[in-house]
Amino acid sequence: MLFHVRMDVLLPVDMPQDVANDIKAREKAYFQQLQREGKWRHIWRVVGEYSNFSIFDVAGNTELHDLLSSLPLFPYMRIAVTPLCRHPSSLHEDDR
Incomplete structure (x- = not known):
């Protein structure tokens, strides 16, 4: 499955x-x-x-969640996820 993910990093200003x-x-x-x-x-x-x-491009929601929550910056991120599917008019065969 394809997912569009926006990640905003919010490191504390006082972090060494x-x-x-x-x-x-x-x-x-x-x-x-x-x-x-x-x-x-x-x-x-x-x-x-x-x-x-x-x-x-991952198997599903659980795999994406596991990958994102394993990111070292995860505790300092705001994340928005949008699932995607192939558009029928796309010319690209790898748009799964």
Whole structure:
């Protein structure tokens, strides 16, 4: 199943920089692992915000929830999820 996910990161302003850098490094490693596995298909930065729009390709709601809640930044995120399905007029066969 495909999901459109908006993630807004809200780090505490008083978080020590070394702690923030460690969380961000772990987040990047996990994110890149999910990309290599084909589960995190696309990511786009929202201009001027610490936010992104992403497309996930996972088995269903439970897998998406497990992936998102395992993100190191998860405790500092506001997340909105929209399930997607293939549009019948799409020319792209991989739009499942």
